[in-house]
Amino acid sequence: MNEELSTDYAIKLDIFEGPLDLLLYLIKKNEIDIYNIPIALITQQYLDYIHMIKSLNLDLAGEYLVMASTLIHIKSRMLLPIPEDPSEEDLEEDPRSELVRQLIEYQAFKEAAEKLAKRPLLERDVFVRSAALPEDMIRSRPEDDELIEASIFELIEAFHNIVARLDNKELLEIDLEKLSLTDIINDVMDRLTRERNLTFEELLGERKDRRRIVYTFLALLELIKLKMVKAYQTAAFGVIRIFPAVES
Amino acid sequence: MDNIPAVIEALIFASESPLPLEKICAVLDGVDKTEVKDALDKLIAAYEERQSGISIQEVAGGFQFRTRPELALWIKKLKGTKPGSLSPAALETLAIVAYRQPIVKAEIETVRGVDVSAPLKGLLEKKLIRIMGRKDAPGKPIIYGTTKKFLEVFNLKELTDLPTMRELTEITEQQSALDLETAEENVGEQQIITQESFEKQISQEIPEEISEDDNDS
Numbered sequence A: 001m002n003e004e005l006s007t008d009y010a011i012k013l014d015i016f017e018g019p020l021d022l023l024l025y026l027i028k029k030n031e032i033d034i035y036n037i038p039i040a041l042i043t044q045q046y047l048d049y050i051h052m053i054k055s056l057n058l059d060l061a062g063e064y065l066v067m068a069s070t071l072i073h074i075k076s077r078m079l080l081p082i083p084e085d086p087s088e089e090d091l092e093e094d095p096r097s098e099l100v101r102q103l104i105e106y107q108a109f110k111e112a113a114e115k116l117a118k119r120p121l122l123e124r125d126v127f128v129r130s131a132a133l134p135e136d137m138i139r140s141r142p143e144d145d146e147l148i149e150a151s152i153f154e155l156i157e158a159f160h161n162i163v164a165r166l167d168n169k170e171l172l173e174i175d176l177e178k179l180s181l182t183d184i185i186n187d188v189m190d191r192l193t194r195e196r197n198l199t200f201e202e203l204l205g206e207r208k209d210r211r212r213i214v215y216t217f218l219a220l221l222e223l224i225k226l227k228m229v230k231a232y233q234t235a236a237f238g239v240i241r242i243f244p245a246v247e248s
Numbered sequence B: 001m002d003n004i005p006a007v008i009e010a011l012i013f014a015s016e017s018p019l020p021l022e023k024i025c026a027v028l029d030g031v032d033k034t035e036v037k038d039a040l041d042k043l044i045a046a047y048e049e050r051q052s053g054i055s056i057q058e059v060a061g062g063f064q065f066r067t068r069p070e071l072a073l074w075i076k077k078l079k080g081t082k083p084g085s086l087s088p089a090a091l092e093t094l095a096i097v098a099y100r101q102p103i104v105k106a107e108i109e110t111v112r113g114v115d116v117s118a119p120l121k122g123l124l125e126k127k128l129i130r131i132m133g134r135k136d137a138p139g140k141p142i143i144y145g146t147t148k149k150f151l152e153v154f155n156l157k158e159l160t161d162l163p164t165m166r167e168l169t170e171i172t173e174q175q176s177a178l179d180l181e182t183a184e185e186n187v188g189e190q191q192i193i194t195q196e197s198f199e200k201q202i203s204q205e206i207p208e209e210i211s212e213d214d215n216d217s
Helices: A002-015 A019-029 A041-057 A062-079 A097-118 A135-140 A152-169 A182-195 A201-204 A208-223 B004-014 B021-027 B033-049 B069-079 B088-100 B107-111 B117-123 B148-153 B166-187 B193-204 B206-217
Strands: A229-233 A238-246 B054-059 B062-067 B131-133 B142-146
Touching: A002 B107, A019 A062, A019 A097, A041 A062, A041 B117, A062 A097, A097 B088, A097 B107, A135 A182, A152 A208, A152 A229, A182 A201, A182 A208, A201 A208, A201 A238, A201 B088, A208 A229, A238 B062, B004 B021, B004 B033, B004 B062, B021 B033, B021 B062, B033 B054, B062 B069, B069 B131, B088 B107, B088 B142, B107 B117, B107 B142, B117 B131
Parallel strands: none
Antiparallel strands: A229 A238, B054 B062, B131 B142
């Protein structure tokens, strides 16, 4: 039997999504009633599988070992004699029940996931009108588009992009410009009231050293928090524009 | 106004994302909402009737033009790209988040029995799930929920549109029945279990409180 099992597993090696998935497979394969699992048989087959993985020198997730010990624990608990007076030890339920509940719950979600995957998925089964490429977005004026609010993550992404572009060009700088967050905040607000809206890059201007970028970014976060400015973009991955929250 | 269907059609066509009925009504200022809905229904039916390659679908709380699923093959040929599909791990994680939200990582891991860091990260990057906040519990774990994009990608009108999980409701019923039994034993045979105390039992309140509640009622 072990021989047969081993070859079977060899094909299914990385198909299992975890110990619960493996157990469900064993239950199905042996045509077992999930509410009445012969724990000795399943534990044996489960351990065979683990040994096989180990003999193949494959990485075995720790969760598999936890489940192995759980199975052995259940097995040993089932060997214990049932207490004489059942009313006293009423809380003592079938040692398998917790595992069964877990298995059924997992199975339900596994099926739900399969159902989800069968739905007509966007970009796989159904398509919408193609959105304009990000390049076209850059030129379009924000007034012409419906703006969507940019999330903090998109702002961070923009920040990363600029720092990434900076990368190796940074040289050792000795005459450090004295920067204060208050100055930058005032500067940002001044320029925004003058020019109505600016991109992050426009805000930085020519002086793109790391400190200036970081300070401008911090200033923006602070201003957004204080609800003095708003960040919008025209589309996902579009250029983020900063607007003063109150039009003056 | 007798060109309402045409206006609605144009609005949906020109809209970047699924267009909510409220927004159509806002544009068609002065037209009765039921009239708008009527026209919209007729428009949808017209697309169905003429076996058009596109149809108006209700997704993520709005209306959008979408191609028919049976034509996917042709569009893939046009685009020449293969869509990045979700791994089983990601799909399972997504299903658990979708049905159990708001949910923290540890709860997802209890269901799946394995670490879910990688699929969670992938789903966040694909913007199918989002961080909803932090739970007021030790360690302040992050709470996850699905996004509007999730509804768009999975062709769902809203979250209640998710296919029902038959098996899961059965489990909860069985669980409730078990809880009811134990609750009855706790408070004695004469006392009747009120719905309130029964629910408390489910939410794992201490048994003493249940008997108190029963005395009150």
